[in-house]
Amino acid sequence: xxxxxxxxVIVPLSATFLIMIFGRFFKDFNKYFxxxxxLFLVVLSFYSMISLNGGLSLYKVxxxxxxxxxxxxxxIVMDGFNSLIVCIINLIGFLVVFYSISYIKRYTAENxxxxxxxxxxxxxxxxxxxxxxxxxxxFLEISVISSYALVAFGVExxxxxxxxxxxxxxxxxxxxxxxxxxxxxxxxxxLNIADIRAAFSNGYDKKYYxxxxxxxxxxxxxxxxxxPFHAWLPxxxxxxxSPISAMLSGVFIKxxxxxxxIRLFFNMFEISEGMAILITTLGTISMVIGVFLxxxxxxxxxxxxxxxxxxxxxVVMSVGIGMILVSRGLKPEVASLAITGGIYHLINxxxxxxxxxxxxGAIEYTLGTRNLKEMGGLAKVMPVTSATSFxxxxxxxxxxxxxxxxxxxxxxIAAILARFYLLAAxxxxxxxxxxxxxxxxxxxxxxxKPKNPMGSxxxxxxxxMVFSMIVLSILCLLLSLLVIPSxxxxxxxxxxxILTDPLKYSTFILGQ
Amino acid sequence: MIAYxxxxxxxxxxxxxxxxxxxxxxxxxxxxxxxISTFLFFALIGYIDNGVAPIVNPADxxxxxxxxxxxxxxxxxxxxxxxxxxxxxxxxxxxxxxxxTFDIREINELRG
Numbered sequence: 001x002x003x004x005x006x007x008x009v010i011v012p013l014s015a016t017f018l019i020m021i022f023g024r025f026f027k028d029f030n031k032y033f034x035x036x037x038x039l040f041l042v043v044l045s046f047y048s049m050i051s052l053n054g055g056l057s058l059y060k061v062x063x064x065x066x067x068x069x070x071x072x073x074x075x076i077v078m079d080g081f082n083s084l085i086v087c088i089i090n091l092i093g094f095l096v097v098f099y100s101i102s103y104i105k106r107y108t109a110e111n112x113x114x115x116x117x118x119x120x121x122x123x124x125x126x127x128x129x130x131x132x133x134x135x136x137x138x139f140l141e142i143s144v145i146s147s148y149a150l151v152a153f154g155v156e157x158x159x160x161x162x163x164x165x166x167x168x169x170x171x172x173x174x175x176x177x178x179x180x181x182x183x184x185x186x187x188x189x190x191l192n193i194a195d196i197r198a199a200f201s202n203g204y205d206k207k208y209y210x211x212x213x214x215x216x217x218x219x220x221x222x223x224x225x226x227x228p229f230h231a232w233l234p235x236x237x238x239x240x241x242s243p244i245s246a247m248l249s250g251v252f253i254k255x256x257x258x259x260x261x262i263r264l265f266f267n268m269f270e271i272s273e274g275m276a277i278l279i280t281t282l283g284t285i286s287m288v289i290g291v292f293l294x295x296x297x298x299x300x301x302x303x304x305x306x307x308x309x310x311x312x313x314x315v316v317m318s319v320g321i322g323m324i325l326v327s328r329g330l331k332p333e334v335a336s337l338a339i340t341g342g343i344y345h346l347i348n349x350x351x352x353x354x355x356x357x358x359x360x361g362a363i364e365y366t367l368g369t370r371n372l373k374e375m376g377g378l379a380k381v382m383p384v385t386s387a388t389s390f391x392x393x394x395x396x397x398x399x400x401x402x403x404x405x406x407x408x409x410x411x412x413i414a415a416i417l418a419r420f421y422l423l424a425a426x427x428x429x430x431x432x433x434x435x436x437x438x439x440x441x442x443x444x445x446x447x448x449k450p451k452n453p454m455g456s457x458x459x460x461x462x463x464x465m466v467f468s469m470i471v472l473s474i475l476c477l478l479l480s481l482l483v484i485p486s487x488x489x490x491x492x493x494x495x496x497x498i499l500t501d502p503l504k505y506s507t508f509i510l511g512q
Numbered sequence: 513m514i515a516y517x518x519x520x521x522x523x524x525x526x527x528x529x530x531x532x533x534x535x536x537x538x539x540x541x542x543x544x545x546x547x548i549s550t551f552l553f554f555a556l557i558g559y560i561d562n563g564v565a566p567i568v569n570p571a572d573x574x575x576x577x578x579x580x581x582x583x584x585x586x587x588x589x590x591x592x593x594x595x596x597x598x599x600x601x602x603x604x605x606x607x608x609x610x611x612x613t614f615d616i617r618e619i620n621e622l623r624g
Contacts, residue, residue: 134585141592148599152606157621160607164619167600168530171543174596175523178550178589185582186557235622 002057004048005076008086008129009139011037011044012122016115023111030114031101037118038094041125045090049083054494056080056508058131069510071192075131077509080494082128084343085259088350089128091475092251093121099358099468100243102461103365107153107241116153119146120247124255131509132191133181133268140177140223140256144170147248151240162232162239169232173222180215183208193268194506200270213275216264224257226316227286230309234293237308238301238370242361245301249308250354254346258312262319262342267498267505273327280320284423287313291433298372300360303441304353307396310430311349317427318342318411321418326500334417336496340488341410343495348403348479352395355472359389362461362469363445372441376448381458384466386446388473393442395476397435403479410483515556522549536604536614540597547593551586558582 015037023030048057056079064073078086097117104113123143130136148170152163185191187208188199200209218229225233233253237245265271265279290310297303319342325335362385363378364370379386395402398409408431415424460466481487498505522545529542563578604614611619 134588138588138592141596145592145595145599148596148603152603155606157610160603160610161619161622163603164536164600164607165622167596167603168539168543171596171600172527172530172546175546175550179523179553182550182553182557182582185585189579191581239622 002048002051002059002078004044005057005059005078005129006061007044008041008125009122011041012118012125015118016122019111019115019118023114030111031097034097034114034118035094035101038090038097038121041090041121042087042094045083045086048078049087052078052080052083052494054080054490054497056498056505058509058512066510066512070190071195071509074135075192075194075509076129077131077505078129079498079505080496081263081343081498082259084347084491084495085128085255086125088347089121089124089251089255092350092354092472093117093247095468095471096243096247096354096358099246099361099465100241101464103243103361103465104241106365113150113153113241116146116150117244117247119143120150120252124252127256128259131193133184133193133196134191136260137174137177137181140260141174143252143256144174144223147244147252150244151236151248153241153244154239158235159239162235166232166236169222169229173219173229176215176219176222180212180219183212183215192509193264194509196268197270197502197506198510209269210275213265213269213272217261217275217279220257220261220264221282224253224261224312224316225286225309226257226282226312227289227309228282230286230290233309234302234305237305238299242301242357242364245305246354246357246361249305249357250350253308253312254315254350258315258346261316262499265323266502271323271327271502273324276320276323276327280317280324280423283313283316283318283320284426285313286310287317287430288426291430291437295433295437299370300363300372300441300445301357301370303372303437304356304360307434307437308349308353310434311345311353311396314408314411314427314430315342315346315349317423318345318414321415321420321423322500325418326502331418332500334414336500337410338414338418339496339499340492341407341414343492344410344482345404345407347482348395348407348476351472351475351479352392352402352404355388355392355469355476356396358465358469358472359385359392362465365461365465366458372444375445375450377446377450378458379446382446382460384460384469388469389446390442391473391476393438397438398431399435401477401480403476403482406480406483516553519549519552519556522546522552525549534616536607536616536619537601539616540600540604543600544593544597547597551589551593554582554586554589 019030059076061074123139126139148167152159188196222229237249294306318338322335322338395404398405412424526542526546558579560578563576566577566580
C-alpha cells in the first residue's frame, strides 16, 4: 500500500485549476508554477521507481477492500514496467515545460497552454498507473481532449484542420475502446485488469475473445498510430506547437497507445499465437512503410512525425516477437531479450525524438520556417542546436555509442536468435534508410550554404530552450548505460519479468 | 437480442455518416450517433429481465436487481462525450471562420 501513488494524478490536476485561477492575477505565475509541479513529479516518479525495488505496489482508492477476493474499488498499481513509463512522462514533461518558458511567448493565452499541459500530464499518468479498464478510458479521454486542444493551439488553418482530423479519428478510437470494454464487462462482470484475467482463465468462447481483442487492438492502435491507423499522426504532430509535438511524439503515443496494448495483451488477455503474429506483422509494416513515407518529406516536423511511426514499429515488432515466443513456450530467454529490446527502445525513443522536436522548434523559433529547403548554414550561428540535433540524429539512426544503437542491436539479435531472419534484415535496412534521411536533415539544415542571406537576428535560442536540449542530449548518452548487464538487471529486468510471467501481475493484485 | 443488433446498426449508421458526409457539422453529428450507440450498448448489458432498481431491501434478499455499474459508467461516458463534442464544434466554428465553408473537400491544406 503506497500512499504516494494517487499524487501522480492529484498534483497535475490541481495544478491545472490553480494555474487557471491564479495565473490571471499574477504575471509569470503559470510558467514557474508548472515547472515546479513537473519537477516535483519527476522527483516523485524516480523515488517511487527506486522504492519499488522490483516488486509491485498497490493503492486502493477510498480504501474499498475486496469482498471474497473480488476487487470492487478503483486500484492504482505500480510495477516495474509502468514505473519506467511514469518516469519518462514526467521527465520529458518537465524539460518540455521548461523549454516552453521561452518558446510559448509567440502565442497569446499562455495560461491556457500551461493549464492544458498539466491536464495532459495528469491524464497520461492516470492511464499508466490505473489498474482497471474503465479508468484507463476516463484518463485516456482527459489526456486526448487536452491534446486535441493543444494541437489546435495556434488556431490557424493548418492547426485547425489537423485537430479536426485528429478528433474524428480519435473519437472513433474511443468508441471502439468503449465497445471493447463493454464486451469484456458483459462476459466477466468486472473491470479490474487482474480480475478479468482470472475470469477469462475459467474458460471462454474463442470467437468472442478474438472479437474483443480485435476491438481493443484497433482502438488503441489508432491512438498509437500503428500503420493502417496512422493517418492523423503526421498532421497532428507537425501542426502542434513544437514543445507539444515533442510531448505527443515522445511520450503520448507510447503512454496511451503502446503501453496499454502491451499491458492488456500480456497481463489481461491470454497470449495467443495468432494475435502475437498479427501484432508483429503490424509492427513490421509500420516500421518499413513509416520510413519510406518519411524519406521524401521536406517539412522537418512532418519528417520527424513519420519517423515516430517507424520507430514505434520497432517497439511493436520486438514486443510481438517476444509474444510469439511466449505463446509457443519456446526459448524464454530469447523472449525476454526481445521484450527488453522493445522496452529499451521505447525509453530511448522518448529521449531522442523529444530532443529532435525541440531542435525543430528552436529552428522554427529563429528562422520562422519548417521547410528544409529554406535553411542552411545554421551550424555556425546555432552551435548548441546543431550539436544536440547531431547527437539525436545519430541516436535515432543507430550509430554507436548513442543509445539508439544498443536498443536496435538488442532487437536485431533477438530477432536472429528467434529465427526471424527476414525481420532482422528489415530492421537493419530500415535503420540504414533512417540514417540517410537524417543525414539529409543535418546537411540541409546545418551544413549547407544559407539559401537566404541571414540577418543579425538569427542567433542561438534563449537559455531555457538550450538547457532542455542539452539535458536531453546528455540523457541520450546516459541511456546507453542501460545496456550494461548490472544496470539492466536493476531497471529493465523488473519490467520484463512482469510481462514474461503474465500471472505474476494478477496473482499479486488478487492476493491483496 | 434484437436490441443489441439495432445498437450495432446505429453504430454503423454513424460510421457510414463519418465516411461519406462532406459537411463538417454532419460528420460531428455522425460521431454523436456512434457515441450514443455505445452508450445504448452499455445500458443494455446492465439490464436483467424482471430486475428492479438496485436499492437493496434487507427484508427481501431474493429479489433480482439490475446491474448498476454500467449505468454509472454511461453517466461518466456521457460527460466525457459532451466535452469532446463541445471541443469538436468549437474547432468546426473556427474552421468556418477561416475557410468560409463547411465542405471538407475545400479544407485540404495538409497533404503528403
